[in-house]
Amino acid sequence: MINIEDYEAMAKLSLPEAERSLIRDRAQALTESFAELERVNTDGVAPLVTVLDIKNVLREDVAVKIITRDELMSNAPEHEDGYFHVPRTLD
Amino acid sequence: MDYFITDYKTGNASAVALEDSIMQKNRPVTAGSKILENFISPIDATVVTRLQNGNFPIAGKLKMDEFGIPPVFADLPDELSSAVRIVADNKAAFSLCNDLFGKYRRQAPEFGCCYIHPGYGTVSRFGLIPLASSMDQIGVVCKNLRDGFELLSVIAGNDVNDGAMFPDKAYVYKRADKKPGVCVPGAALSRASERSRESLKSFASGFNPVSAELPYFDLYKQLMCILSCAEISNNINRYDGVKFGYRAPGYKGINDMYVKTRTEGFGVETKLAAIMGAMVLSKDQYVPYYEKAMKIRRLIKDSLRFDEYDIIALPCEIEGGGYENLGLFALPALLGLPSVSFPYNGGGIQLIANVRNENLLLTAWEECVA
Numbered sequence: 001m002i003n004i005e006d007y008e009a010m011a012k013l014s015l016p017e018a019e020r021s022l023i024r025d026r027a028q029a030l031t032e033s034f035a036e037l038e039r040v041n042t043d044g045v046a047p048l049v050t051v052l053d054i055k056n057v058l059r060e061d062v063a064v065k066i067i068t069r070d071e072l073m074s075n076a077p078e079h080e081d082g083y084f085h086v087p088r089t090l091d
Numbered sequence: 092m093d094y095f096i097t098d099y100k101t102g103n104a105s106a107v108a109l110e111d112s113i114m115q116k117n118r119p120v121t122a123g124s125k126i127l128e129n130f131i132s133p134i135d136a137t138v139v140t141r142l143q144n145g146n147f148p149i150a151g152k153l154k155m156d157e158f159g160i161p162p163v164f165a166d167l168p169d170e171l172s173s174a175v176r177i178v179a180d181n182k183a184a185f186s187l188c189n190d191l192f193g194k195y196r197r198q199a200p201e202f203g204c205c206y207i208h209p210g211y212g213t214v215s216r217f218g219l220i221p222l223a224s225s226m227d228q229i230g231v232v233c234k235n236l237r238d239g240f241e242l243l244s245v246i247a248g249n250d251v252n253d254g255a256m257f258p259d260k261a262y263v264y265k266r267a268d269k270k271p272g273v274c275v276p277g278a279a280l281s282r283a284s285e286r287s288r289e290s291l292k293s294f295a296s297g298f299n300p301v302s303a304e305l306p307y308f309d310l311y312k313q314l315m316c317i318l319s320c321a322e323i324s325n326n327i328n329r330y331d332g333v334k335f336g337y338r339a340p341g342y343k344g345i346n347d348m349y350v351k352t353r354t355e356g357f358g359v360e361t362k363l364a365a366i367m368g369a370m371v372l373s374k375d376q377y378v379p380y381y382e383k384a385m386k387i388r389r390l391i392k393d394s395l396r397f398d399e400y401d402i403i404a405l406p407c408e409i410e411g412g413g414y415e416n417l418g419l420f421a422l423p424a425l426l427g428l429p430s431v432s433f434p435y436n437g438g439g440i441q442l443i444a445n446v447r448n449e450n451l452l453l454t455a456w457e458e459c460v461a
Contacts (some may be wrong), residue, residue, distance in 0.1 A: 002370070010369035011324060012331070012349045013362055023363050026166055030367060033414075034313050037383050040390065047385030048392060050225055050255070051427030051446075052212050057254035071133040077338035084334055087345045 002027050094173040094182065095151040106150035107142055107242070108177050110188035112159060113229065114218040115139050115149065122220040123155040126330045126337045126356030136218020137253070138187060138229055138246040145245045150183040158327070159222050160360040161194045163413025164316075167360070171198060178204050178232045185242050186232035191222050191319065193420020196432040197407050199232055200439030205456075207231045207239045210446050211427030212257045214243070215250035223322035225255075226424040236431055236456045240264035240449070257447070267454040271401035271444075273298040276305045279419065283406035283438075290438025291406050297459055301400045305422075307391050312418030314391075314425060317371050317384040323361075324368020330356060392426050397445040402455055407432055407439030435459065 004024045008015055015023060069082060078085035094108070109115065112122045114132035116139075121127040135143075142149060153173040156162065162169050174186035174195055179202035190196055190208055199206040208230040216227050229246070233239030247262045275295045280288060305311075332338035332352035339351035357365070371380040395403075409419050422443055423430040430443040431452045444451045 004366065007366045007369040007373070010373065011362070011365040012346075012353050013357075013365060014350045014354050015362065016354075019359055019362065022359065023366060026363055027367060027370070029166075030316055030414075031370075034317065034380055036310060037313055037380075037387060040307070040310070040383075040387055042383060042386035042390065045386040045389055047382055048389035049385060051392075051425075052255055052257075054212075054255055057251075059251070067133055072334075074133070075130050075335035077332060077336070086333055087342065087348055089345050 002031060094153055094177045104181055105184050106148040108150040108153050108174065108183040108186045109139070110155050110159075110174055110186065111152040112155065112189055112220040112222075113138060113152075113187060114220070115152070118152065120152065120220065122159070123157040124330075124356065124358070124361065126352070127220075127335075128337055130336055132218075134218055137215035137250045139218065141246045141248075147242075147245065150177070153177065153186060153188070155188070156194070157358045157361050158220070158323070158364075159189050159191055159194075160323070160364055161192050161413070162360060163417070164192070164360050164363060166413060169194070169413065171202075174232050175199050175202055175204055178234060184234070185239065187229050187246070188232065189219060189222060189227050190230050190420075191226055191424055192315070192417060195230070195232060196420055196430065196441060197416065197439070200407050200432050200434040203234075203434055205233050205236050205239055205431060205433040207233065207236065207243055207449075207452075208423050208430045209243060209247060209449065210423075210429035212255055213247045213262065213429070213449075215246075215248075215253040215256065217250055217252035221326045223319045223424075224326060225322060226319065226427075228427075235460075236433060236453055240453050243449075262449075264449055264453055266457055267450045269454075270298065270458060271451040271455050272301055272399070273402050273404050273455065274301045274303040274396075274400035275404045276303065276308065278305060278308045279405045279409060282409040282411070282415075284408060284410070287406035287408055287438040290436045291404060291440060293436045294440050294459055295404055298455070300404075303396055303400060305391075305403070306394045307387060308418065310387060310418075311391075311421040311425070312414055314384045314387055315417050315421040316367065316414075317380050318388070318425070320364045320367035321371050321381055322368070323364040324366075324372070327357070327361065327365060332356075388425055391422075395426075395445075401444060401448065401451050403443040405441040405443070407441050431456065433460065 116135045120132045337356045342348040
């Protein structure tokens with residue numbers, strides 16, 4: 001059985017018990033269906049990461065302004081003097 | 092039916108409605124999630140700018156599943172989407188939405204509408220709240236494909252703000268000179284309902300259908316689940332209550348703020364996708380799941396025979412419930428292929444063409460419907 005709690009921590013979640021039970025059952029069913037992938041021989045096959053044959057897009061190293069600081073801060077839950085306000089991050 | 096997220100709506104039946112994952116400056120954009128309930132967009136999406144430049148009125152922002160993840164992912168009951176219903180009810184001429192999991196392609200024909208899913212790299216994703224970045228593409232709900240492709244030509248074209256696009260600055264969609272060759276894979280046909288099967292056979296009979304299979308068809312749903320959840324979990328990492336969006340009250344410390352915010356802000360389908368994504372990308376599961384899925388994705392690409400046929404025709408529903416039908420609509424997302432769906436003879440038809448061959452989809456539809 002999948003240890004849901006490990007992946008909750010990775011995803012920064014803490015599930016209520018009713019949700020944990022539903023998600024555990026669903027994740028278990030989905031994972032069991034993934035076993036069918038093993039029957040496909042993929043030796044020597046390169047992963048297909050992107051569907052387009054694209055190169056990294058570059059532009060001139062020139063500063064452009066598409067948004068102001070006030071616009072950026074306008075959606076912040078808490079901010080002060082142009083800084084995002086958060087709990088202490090270092091002990 | 093209430094289609095919109097707010098009172099902001101024009102009531103203009105010739106307007107274009109936007110799924111609420113498409114940003115419109117100074118308007119709320121929530122992607123159907125509590126975690127963005129108070130977010131006001133600072134920008135216009137490129138598709139919005141192009142609609143406005145083309146003098147298309149915007150009808151409003153449509154209610155949607157949270158981040159576009161359908162309830163069938165968690166094996167929960169599904170609902171009719173606002174994006175399809177508003178066009179079916181003639182309250183808007185078109186809807187724009189991101190149909191990653193095929194919900195709109197499946198529902199549109201049931202209600203007398205069509206859906207166009209452009210090839211990846213055709214329509215700018217700038218200003219679209221991302222779900223799975225290698226698969227996201229804004230498509231069109233419309234009453235008929237001719238009008239839908241005309242609208243698509245307004246919003247499609249290269250955008251410097253989206254780094255994964257074809258270079259074409261504009262697209263003109265028109266009937267091709269040749270009649271497309273059509274393939275109807277037996278694996279999908281045999282699992283369609285009787286109504287869908289008859290509809291598909293009737294459609295294909297007008298095109299001298301080619302016999303060909305989709306060798307990995309039964310694995311499409313697993314690939315779609317693994318790859319989309321991996322990308323979704325990555326994309327929703329940004330929702331942490333720091334710079335924007337919902338921040339939970341009553342936290343103790345930074346990590347508690349993250350956990351409370353995301354636990355309270357996300358619905359169950361999004362949490363499932365986040366946990367599945369964390370799992371398939373974790374150290375011990377990455378190779379057997381994520382890397383394996385990407386390798387099979389290449390095998391699928393190599394298995395298609397667009398030298399023998401031009402279009403793959405599929406039903407819009409097969410037996411087996413929501414998870415099985417996830418696989419039915421996966422191919423365009425997995426390989427960036429253009430597709431359409433439309434009603435035909437009592438059933439829904441889904442057509443898929445090779446990259447940059449949207450014209451053949453329009454041609455096939457005009458051959459049988461127009």
